[in-house]
Amino acid sequence: MRYLCIDLGDKRTGFACGDDVLFLVQPLLVAEAPSREAQLVTSLKMIEEYGPDRVVLGMPFNMDGSEGPRAKLTREFGDALLQRLPPRTRVTLVYQDERLSSFAAEEKLNRTGRTHGEKKALRDALAACAILEDFLRAARNASSAAHTNIADEGIDDDEHPS
Numbered sequence: 001m002r003y004l005c006i007d008l009g010d011k012r013t014g015f016a017c018g019d020d021v022l023f024l025v026q027p028l029l030v031a032e033a034p035s036r037e038a039q040l041v042t043s044l045k046m047i048e049e050y051g052p053d054r055v056v057l058g059m060p061f062n063m064d065g066s067e068g069p070r071a072k073l074t075r076e077f078g079d080a081l082l083q084r085l086p087p088r089t090r091v092t093l094v095y096q097d098e099r100l101s102s103f104a105a106e107e108k109l110n111r112t113g114r115t116h117g118e119k120k121a122l123r124d125a126l127a128a129c130a131i132l133e134d135f136l137r138a139a140r141n142a143s144s145a146a147h148t149n150i151a152d153e154g155i156d157d158d159e160h161p162s
Contacts, residue, residue: 014124
């Protein structure tokens, strides 16, 4: 399955793509975002260009897990994005906790020796990568747990001796 991750920001929006077969995630773009309309237009173009099966939208929960004003804006953006997709576009939108994704991106960038300007240009795309990696890891862990539960519900060894 192909994924596109969007990390909304007040000034910039980061995009990353990935798949759950090879578990590869890569940064795509950091777009200046002067308005919600600009974010929507850029996001729609990215969906058209990359053709994901699922769009993962970073959800800015508060540190206590509650939803604040930024989370509400993110849900409104997600709703607007779905409404503006072309009719035949088959894509699912999911939200992924983005707490500490910018911190993770900053940690990676600090080890690269890049200049402040270079870091700034990459930060939001790397944050989108961190969000997508977290989503894929959670999905893989949920899938593994489901397979384990199915195996556990299999043949009872007491009823069927070897």
